[in-house]
Amino acid sequence: MANTEKLLDLPLEEVIGDRFGIYSKYIIQERALPDVRDGLKPVQRRILYAMLQDGNTNDKPFRKSAKTVGNVIGNYHPHGDTSVYDAMVRMSQDWKVRNVLVEMHGNNGSMDGDPPAAMRYTEARLSPIASELLRDIDKETVAFVPNFDETTEEPLVLPAKFPNLLVNGSTGISAGYATDIPPHHLGEVIDATILAMENPDCTVEDLMTHIKGPDFPTGGIIQGVDEIKKAYRTGKGKIVVRARTEVEQIRGGREQIVINELPYEVNKANLVKKMEELRLDRKVEGVAEVRDETDRTGTRVIIELKKDGDAAGILNYYYKNTDLQITYNFNMVAIHRKTPKLLGLKEILTAYIEHQKEVIINRSRHELSKAKERQHIVEGLIKAISVLDEVIQTIRASKDKKDAKNNILEKFGFTEIQAEAIVSLQLYRLTNTDIQTLQEEAAELEKTIARLEDILHSEKTLIRVIKKELTDIKKKYADGRRTTIEDKIQEIKIDLEVMVASEDVMVALTKQGYIKRSSLRSFSASNGEDAAMKETDRVLLQQEMNTTDTLLVFTDTGRYLYLPVHEIPDKRWKELGQHVANLVPIEQDETVIKAITIKDFSQPGYLTFVTKLGLIKRTELAQYKAQRRSKPLMGIKLKKDDTCIDVHLTHGASNIVLATRLGYGLRFDEEEAGLVGQRASGVKAINLKKDDTVVGAKVFEEGERPDIFIATQRGAVKKMSIMSTLEKTARARRGLTMLRELKASPHRISGIELVNHDDTVWLATEKGITTSVKASDLRASDRYNNGSYVVDQDEAGPVVSIWKDLKTKEDKEKN
Template identity: 45%
Template sequence: MSKKDIKTRIDDFIEEKIVTEKLEDIVGDRFGRYSKYIIQDRALPDARDGLKPVQRRILYAMYKMGMGSDKPYKKSARIAGEVMGKYHPHGDSSIYEAMVRMSQYFKMGVTLVDMHGNNGSIDGDSAAAMRYTEARLSKEAEALLADIEKRTVPFIPNFDDEELEPTVLPAKFPNLLVNGAAGISSGYATKIPPHNLKEVIKATIEKIDKPNVSIDKILQIVTGPDFPTGAIVQGKEGIRQALETGAGKVIVRSKTVYEQMAKDQVRIVVEEIPYEVNKAELVRSIDLLRVDKKLEDILEVRDESDREGLRISIELKKGANADMVLNYLFKNTDLQVNYNYNMVAISHQRPVQMGIMEILDSYINHQKEVITNRSNFDLDRAEKRLHIVSGLIKMVDIVEEVIKTIRGSKNKSNSKDNLIKQFGFTDLQAEAIVTLQLYRLSSTDIDQLIKESNELDERILWLKDVLSDEQKLLSVIKKELREVSNKLGTDRKTLIEDEIEAIKIEKADLIADEQVRVGITKDGYIKRANLRSYTASKQPGLKENDGMLFNQEVSTKDTLLMFTTKGNYIFMPVYELEESKWKDLGAYINNIISIEKDEYIIKVFSISDFETNQYFLLTTEHGLIKQVLLKDFLVTRYSKTIRAMKVASSDELTSVELGPKSSVIVFTKRAQVLRFPSAEVPIYGTQSGGIKSLKIAANDKVVKAIYAATSDDFLVLTHLGNIRRERVVNMPLNKRLRTPITLFSERKKNPHFIRDVARLTTQQDKEDSMILVSCKKGSLEFPISELKPSVAEYGRAYVNEEEFGKALFINVDAPIENVEEQDILDAGELIQEVRAKKETKRKEPIDHASVEAPKDELVEDKKIHIKKLSLFDEDDWKE
């Protein structure tokens, strides 16, 4: 053979055998066929009987094997083999898994398979191998299969054309709604929850009686899903939307109770959990919250489920807020889940998203076909039987001749021919006569034949009425539905609640109230340590030349307010700070909340309660001052700095003081001091600026403004490290913007400048609180009792400048006691001062240190206007 001939033959072969097509056409065609198969014949249920093909084949195979609910169990392996060999040419594992699911009470609204042995558990345990378990049909499955032998549903050949299988089951109840369905195919998915059988049947009957019934009426009957695991469903609007359109969302919440363990200790007991939630995984996730210390109020979690029912015990610590813990568990575990309806089913060979109305219509139309087909089948049989009975009755009248004819015949066939020829019997009647047993010729059997004939006449008439009158047909459907409801119906397990309860959890509520040590340095390093770590190493870990600005024992439920030079503040709950060792450096402020490069923390406060009668006094270097209510600083979002006071770019916030309202003392760098009533300082919000507090020299600036009651002292820190303790009463009470007094003179060589001032109350003095002095190169701490008395103008030196550098801040480690507003003391003191002026006829200056306000003359400043009092002259006030 020549090369040319070989090439020609190859070309002919290619042209004959190889098809040239675009890849997208080939893939599209093949995938289209595959998609059609898995949509119609695998993953989605039929709207009429609510079954997927594999489920239908399992039930039909068991029915054909005679495995009724009153028959003995058979091995599951035998059933799976029968289904696989005759109807379902797929793996036995998929068949067995489908059979197991139909037997699980916690997955199905009503179980369709009655299984002996380990068929899995709500903890996610898999069933035993099919060789170990046994099964048979349940009563509910028998209701789905009833009358299937009466040609009620169409049959098609199986995969090898050797058997016939039903395309749908007769289904004596709306199984799609009762058992629900879940599946996913190509481009479609379905998720239908189980519903209560009694409610669904009642709604079906209502739809039969009133085809145009409203969705509201149906919702009064079918109130919502009825999960086999019970629990609580919230969201009536979601149920309405789902049953109306086929898509919607509800909340499924566990059913829980509280049990008292001790006087101040309870346990949460979970009695029912949401549908399809794995109980073992749920218990593990709850316990993990305890282990990870995300929910520290949980003492122990135990699964106490037994044959009596499900029970999960969550024991709480003493004093724990059970409602808060439960809400947290609802929000963060599967104790509460969302359930999203997607009611897709096969209707007329197409996947359709259907509401309850469409599903009920589909089922009712299916039942009309089933009852019609059954009635035709029964009518045909009844007419045949009546024909036979009529022949037998006729035969009784001529029994002697009939017997004689039969005896004279050669065989059965000849007997039939002779009977037909001589007496006019039909072939069917002749067959019945020749096969009749002689004992049936007794008088009793003749009476029974006459009775049977009458009954058959009535039945035929009734069947014809059913077939000709739709109302009678519908009445048959309703009657049979009621029978199924009475026989198989159960009470509702799931509780329906109209509204979805919103869960609001404050993170602070989850935090145990624990005392910790918090340290904040002047360079912006923050750390939180437990008291054990603090006791083990009281010296904090610091960077070189850094020092403590704040060092206090606080509660984890307290809030830190950190004020910066730019007029901003940082809102930081203590529990938000990561715990570290006291000797560690801590976290840098910019890693927590971003601040500007030239912005520094100047003051830190620990706040336990924002609703107390306290105020912040804020002052800038240029002398602008204002008061702000403490509660105005409470915020819910704190991911960045928040404005505390509007400060000009050329100015800086230099002083922040917290306390009950008293008189205000303002200090400048060059020791100028002015004391005046706090009533003269307006109360503004956090977004505004302030007003002028006093007249400042060009080369001076305000360094501090404090609240001070008459009984208080104050500590003045100079930049050279001296501390001077002074009584508040030694500072004359004046008016805002008046000329200040000089606290100490400014010497030409190595002068002292005021760097900071701290208020010292009688309570702090009595408790011997700690004084914290922050410097350029570190900090030092000592008790108030070490403040030795000094009459020196600049006080006593406490800071070694060579070791610590210039002094920066002074702080007293104790909160100001929460007392009532103390401006009244200042008003009383001012009254006494004016009285003293009158007594001395204005000849001698008033000694403020010696004047105290009498308690019986104290009046609230907001109800008094001092300049209008008659006990001193207007001119005295103006001076």
């Protein structure tokens, strides 16, 4: 009968789901995750077992790595040779593994990420401590299963005479699971294992009296004991690992930072390259050179500083911006009872202790069975020697060995095993000394059987045996701790001086939002001319600043842009500059209203905002220091129809002067406006009439006596003494009238300025015509005077804005 094809009509999702499920189960259980008992992945276990089977142990000469890889692929692990060789190399790298399991001759890679030599060039053998993982494997201690082609058997797990999962750690990614278990100190782990055995109710805190934290092969410094505790309790946690450094004095009174231990699994070559790139890009100042002086004596990376280099600041910058400091995330997942499980420290130790008990019980059963077999034979031999002449007679009378064996069985009542031993006995063994030896052996076997039965019947004895074996391994293999543990995670503060070369520059910002910084040389070459700008534009800020300063640029929407001066585009003074929207994205209809320069945000001071609808808000300056500056930040929360008209940096004793469109003026102390948070909206500053708005908000310090300059939409200007015409009151009042009300075409205030005798004020009309007025040309007037006309409204259009000339009297005299 011909075979008929059987087609299954199944949904694709079901087929893929089913197949992927099988594949996932395989890679979780049989590839990427370690077993909690011996801390090994299948490929690692197979490499170690294949080396043992081949006699490739640490007391024999090295063998070619290719021979081991061939054995592993041919007998146990039907995968590519690269994956097997890579796993073998990793077990030999003393910067990846705390106690290496494979000793290798030849190039086995480096901390710089260099690849190892090909397996035909390198030689390897088991390390002494790897033999402890395999010890007693021939004594039926662990289960064996057939290999992939059923030609031989392989162990499911190794006897593992020390808790390898914690000692060497593990890292791996499978389907839906990943693991990151850091390496630990052998002595500490063994002490904690003994504690957990003797006191099963111990807590994580008890275990941590022995295991202080991870102990990385590359040393370094760990910060964050609380996170270590959390990781040991839950299996997950995050610690900070930083390099170990010291500062050395070198010629010329300069310093250099020496890095002699790196964080775990950091590629040294990439780190040095990144640090040098940051220096070349001038992201960090004060560094002359970064070079790698590592040799066979150990890691040595040098950061050579310039004469004025700040070692602590530069180190902090590198900690924050390179892998000189990393965060290590615990994710202690291992296969426990054939299932991937997130395990805490105690669960890992408990699983290991269970495994050890099983191993010692299985070994004891095996040895007991062997001892009893031998005891039986020894008893037969002693009995045979006591009736030696008759036994010899019986043997001589027999036809052959089989007949002799049967005759002895019948005549003397020996068992078959004893009879076999007697007929196989050589004549020289029948001396008096041999009888004595047999009696001694019988006594010794008696003791051994009693000892083994005690182990099998007494939990206390069992624990004592495991404890002794662990203690012996600790004495033999434990070395000093390499990683230092610090209690707290240190917050990294970076001084701007470290990142930015301190340089005095000229900064200009225009009303239309064009910004630039120029060198003082470029500014001087222009003979002190105003910054280049469009015809319809004007200068909002033109000031000498330092590259370590910050410029806060405020917009009418109540938002602000945080611009470190060193990040403002460097242009020649005669160039236009870049629009602020290219640095920080702002809305198309959002306009710049003010720029304030800040040297130090920790200095006492307040930002005081005033809005069109008469609100005032005062907040501590420190709250406006920003970490993220890629987007506009909120300065004041505005109501729907409101806009921000001005912002001032005040110091607690300023006078606030407000003017409204309908001609009201109000003066009060800034302390009238209580302090609120950065995202608040403020309190009422002035009590506005219906349809009135605030058109000007100015401040002056106590002790100053400026005049108030007022311009109306009809082109009239006037100057008044603030002290005599605007007496100080409380906020939220209507204020005093500053213009005489006219029924026909009344004057409305377009803007105000606070002026001194030498100041010049500019007026701009709706048609773009500008006019300047010197404060010295105006006589002081009272509140009921509407001033004198300087602009013809019919010809130029109404006045829409006014501003004070930024050039001082000294600037003008210079030019």
